[in-house]
Amino acid sequence: MFKVTKQHFLLIIAVFFIGMVPVSNTGTIQYINDKTLTIEAVEVEKRLIDFEEEISIDTLYGHLSGKGDPVFFSRNVVTSVCFDGKCRLLDVIVYWNPTGRYLGFEMPENEYLSKHDHEPFTEEEYLRLNALLADPFLPLGGFSYNEIVMEGAKDVNSESQYDDEEIDGVSSATSKFILDYVVEGAAYTTYKLWHLIYGPTSAVIKQWTTGNFDSDYIGLLLESENLSDVLWTLEQLEGKLDQYPEISPLIFEFINSNEYSLSEKAIQTINPQNLASETFQSNLVALFPQMDSGRKKWILDLFKKAPIVHPNTVTFFNEVIIDLEVPLTVILLEVYQKQELFDANSLGKVRALSKSDNNYLAQKAKRFLETVPK
Amino acid sequence: MKRRDMIAAMGTLSLGVAASPFAKGDVLKEPYKVVQKNITTDVVVVGGGTAGAVAAIQVGRAGKKVTLIECVSQLGGTTTTAGVAFPGIFFAWGKQIISGIGWENVQEAVELNGDTLPNFSIPHGRQHWNHQVRLNGPLFSVILEQKCVEAGVDLRYYETPTKIEFKKGFWEMETVGKGITTKIKCKQIIDCSGNAIAANIAGFDLLKEAETQPGTLIFRLGGYDMEALDLDMIKKEYEAAINSGELIREEFRGNIVRLLSSKGDNIQHIRGADSTTSESHTAANIHARGSLLKHLKFLKRLPGCENIVIEDMRTEIGIRETYRIDGLYQITHEDYTSGKKYKDSLSYSYYPIDLHIIEHGVSPKQLSEGVVASIPLRALIPKNSKNFMVAGRCLSSDRLANSALRVQGSSMAMGQVAGATAVIACQRNVSPADVPLDEVRELLRNHGAIVPTGEV
Numbered sequence: 001m002f003k004v005t006k007q008h009f010l011l012i013i014a015v016f017f018i019g020m021v022p023v024s025n026t027g028t029i030q031y032i033n034d035k036t037l038t039i040e041a042v043e044v045e046k047r048l049i050d051f052e053e054e055i056s057i058d059t060l061y062g063h064l065s066g067k068g069d070p071v072f073f074s075r076n077v078v079t080s081v082c083f084d085g086k087c088r089l090l091d092v093i094v095y096w097n098p099t100g101r102y103l104g105f106e107m108p109e110n111e112y113l114s115k116h117d118h119e120p121f122t123e124e125e126y127l128r129l130n131a132l133l134a135d136p137f138l139p140l141g142g143f144s145y146n147e148i149v150m151e152g153a154k155d156v157n158s159e160s161q162y163d164d165e166e167i168d169g170v171s172s173a174t175s176k177f178i179l180d181y182v183v184e185g186a187a188y189t190t191y192k193l194w195h196l197i198y199g200p201t202s203a204v205i206k207q208w209t210t211g212n213f214d215s216d217y218i219g220l221l222l223e224s225e226n227l228s229d230v231l232w233t234l235e236q237l238e239g240k241l242d243q244y245p246e247i248s249p250l251i252f253e254f255i256n257s258n259e260y261s262l263s264e265k266a267i268q269t270i271n272p273q274n275l276a277s278e279t280f281q282s283n284l285v286a287l288f289p290q291m292d293s294g295r296k297k298w299i300l301d302l303f304k305k306a307p308i309v310h311p312n313t314v315t316f317f318n319e320v321i322i323d324l325e326v327p328l329t330v331i332l333l334e335v336y337q338k339q340e341l342f343d344a345n346s347l348g349k350v351r352a353l354s355k356s357d358n359n360y361l362a363q364k365a366k367r368f369l370e371t372v373p374k
Numbered sequence: 375m376k377r378r379d380m381i382a383a384m385g386t387l388s389l390g391v392a393a394s395p396f397a398k399g400d401v402l403k404e405p406y407k408v409v410q411k412n413i414t415t416d417v418v419v420v421g422g423g424t425a426g427a428v429a430a431i432q433v434g435r436a437g438k439k440v441t442l443i444e445c446v447s448q449l450g451g452t453t454t455t456a457g458v459a460f461p462g463i464f465f466a467w468g469k470q471i472i473s474g475i476g477w478e479n480v481q482e483a484v485e486l487n488g489d490t491l492p493n494f495s496i497p498h499g500r501q502h503w504n505h506q507v508r509l510n511g512p513l514f515s516v517i518l519e520q521k522c523v524e525a526g527v528d529l530r531y532y533e534t535p536t537k538i539e540f541k542k543g544f545w546e547m548e549t550v551g552k553g554i555t556t557k558i559k560c561k562q563i564i565d566c567s568g569n570a571i572a573a574n575i576a577g578f579d580l581l582k583e584a585e586t587q588p589g590t591l592i593f594r595l596g597g598y599d600m601e602a603l604d605l606d607m608i609k610k611e612y613e614a615a616i617n618s619g620e621l622i623r624e625e626f627r628g629n630i631v632r633l634l635s636s637k638g639d640n641i642q643h644i645r646g647a648d649s650t651t652s653e654s655h656t657a658a659n660i661h662a663r664g665s666l667l668k669h670l671k672f673l674k675r676l677p678g679c680e681n682i683v684i685e686d687m688r689t690e691i692g693i694r695e696t697y698r699i700d701g702l703y704q705i706t707h708e709d710y711t712s713g714k715k716y717k718d719s720l721s722y723s724y725y726p727i728d729l730h731i732i733e734h735g736v737s738p739k740q741l742s743e744g745v746v747a748s749i750p751l752r753a754l755i756p757k758n759s760k761n762f763m764v765a766g767r768c769l770s771s772d773r774l775a776n777s778a779l780r781v782q783g784s785s786m787a788m789g790q791v792a793g794a795t796a797v798i799a800c801q802r803n804v805s806p807a808d809v810p811l812d813e814v815r816e817l818l819r820n821h822g823a824i825v826p827t828g829e830v
Contacts (some may be wrong), residue, residue, distance in 0.1 A: 137504050144600040147631060231493050238490075260470055261495040291416060293473055293822030294481055325822045326435055329480060359437035 014174050019206045031130040032104035036097040041071040051200045069217045070098040081188045086133040091132050099232040100202040115185035129183050140181040148191050210236050215246035222250050234265035242271040267298045275306035281313045291323050300331045304338045318349050342372050380484035398609025411556045415439040417796045422452020424782040425766035426566030426787030427518040428475045441528040443650035452556045454515035456692030457592035460506040462783030465494040466724035466746045474823030476786025492730045538576040545641030562796040564635045569650040569696045570768035578756035579700040583773050587694035587730045589647025593638040593687040603678045625665045649693045662691040701770025703752035708774040716750035721787035723747045725778040748826045760805045765792035794818045
């Protein structure tokens, strides 16, 4: 008769728990989050990269679309997690989106994650791990491995009265807080994976992706459902919109957005050369009335460096200069000065400003008028 | 040469030296005399820190004459001189709540330094520091100075007020500086000293907790590899050093590991740090620097830390809390955390309740979702005062509310409110408590500020 030993029992338990977690088509444990791109990856390109981290030379797999653009990336990570002088193997496939954002992880065939006591992860623990790894701002990032390993870090009942809930204005959490940011019993696994995901690989991926930038590919990235993907893409385009004029309509949509950062980063993509286009100028100033002071300032600053200010734009400026917020009126005067807008209408508006009740504004206008060639 | 001729020649030579003791071009300084100067202006701002610089720029840009008195050599206070160059939070729940002059300066500093603003559209959760904007402190101080100059602000560094009296509808202030005393006659005073020093001199009541929040000297340590350190050994040595009396536990929150990992960034706690007088401020600076030196010497003895160095240290200790005015309204903890609205709300504030307590470290309590606090004008006006306001951390508030209100972003917003209110008060020849709020709101909006509507 079959006798159930302790080992058999543990195996049955492990199979039971693994059976509850998501599995891939091939039967492996797999957690995949929302993708930046939903297009199909049809080929895989391998690049041997020196990541200058613990696993130095390793292969980065770029999973590419039919056009050769990155759809997602992966690394087959085999490393050791060491604690108390003992090391255990960590064998896992990690996935990234083309924006460097964490996509998910998968266990190779017959592999599963376990804790210090060799108990396999439960579904809840896999879910928690996946959620922790998906947070790029996890305070765990502020800790060195040394701190995690430190004996004191385990000591929840530390005698120190200074340790609890230490957070200041910029960063940091202390040892006890570590438990909030790790899978209990697998602190070192959590730490290793998080640092691997947000370490040098992320930067290599971003470089690969931006190396493939063209208007079509950027357009796809900007259509991502994930806001941080869109913000990341916009950040890569800072001051480069003149290289990709086809995406301008999307950029205008973002500028007009109620999401501040989306709008701000979209404005930052504009290069003064874009303003050579009359249509571009008209579209930009048409958004002006809905904007707050800070965003208007960025746009007016662009006009200081524009190759030309088209007549319709000059007309618009003359219409608004009197009613703008005072700091913006002063910036607009600088635009008039730099662009030598010395036509009769513009000068008429500035003369009106020179009679303002606000002595500060009046002086600014007078100083401008003094520089106008006779 | 005969002996007699030689003696005669030597006499001539020595006479020549006595007659012309200076090198060519040197001028003998006239005897020391303290210069006395008289100034008449519309508004005096005392203190050029986070609130004061903004207040002065606002007054100048609204076309009024303004003098800014600052006791050190640069503007920016906590952000620059004390080095806490992450000026609080300007966005709440996905929306901007503080803009205007303060934000304009931050925006410009970020741009000039080639930095990127955080993604304010992504909620910060419990980690409010994800929405902190890191600034280049020296650059920020230069920007503030140039903005003041551009707005026509009369900047007076190294000066501090010694006498303030209200006579016949005007304030008469006496200040002392290097080799100069100045008598300033003005219509309105805005006290942005942080310690309410001007309010104190003018005779208004101040409040102070028996135990104030500790001060912090910002510095940066280097010369060691965190991953190579034996942290358990360091902790044991640290405890031994505390037990022997070499180190004081509270000065680095009992956490030597955090001192090493943070490298000194906003980690020190100096009990009772008070910048109110030269004496108390000197004592706080000496305490803070001495504490740093003691810990440096201690660490230098330990394996892996032999080459530890101070790579940078700010000019002076940052002060979190000293005096607050007894104002027409005191903002309470309940007011702040419930987002209470007032008819005279003129600016917003958003930060967790953030009390640094010597015995217990820091326990920030995030505001509930959607809550944004606002600041009524009355909290900036001392009881029984005329033509006088404060802005910044010395506003009228209880201790817990103050721990959130004191942050730089909120202080910048308050500074602009006080500046705009002073301008309208000058124009209307009234006291700040009597200004038409609609006019102040309009002026603030015309200068880019985000202003609560006043609906309750």
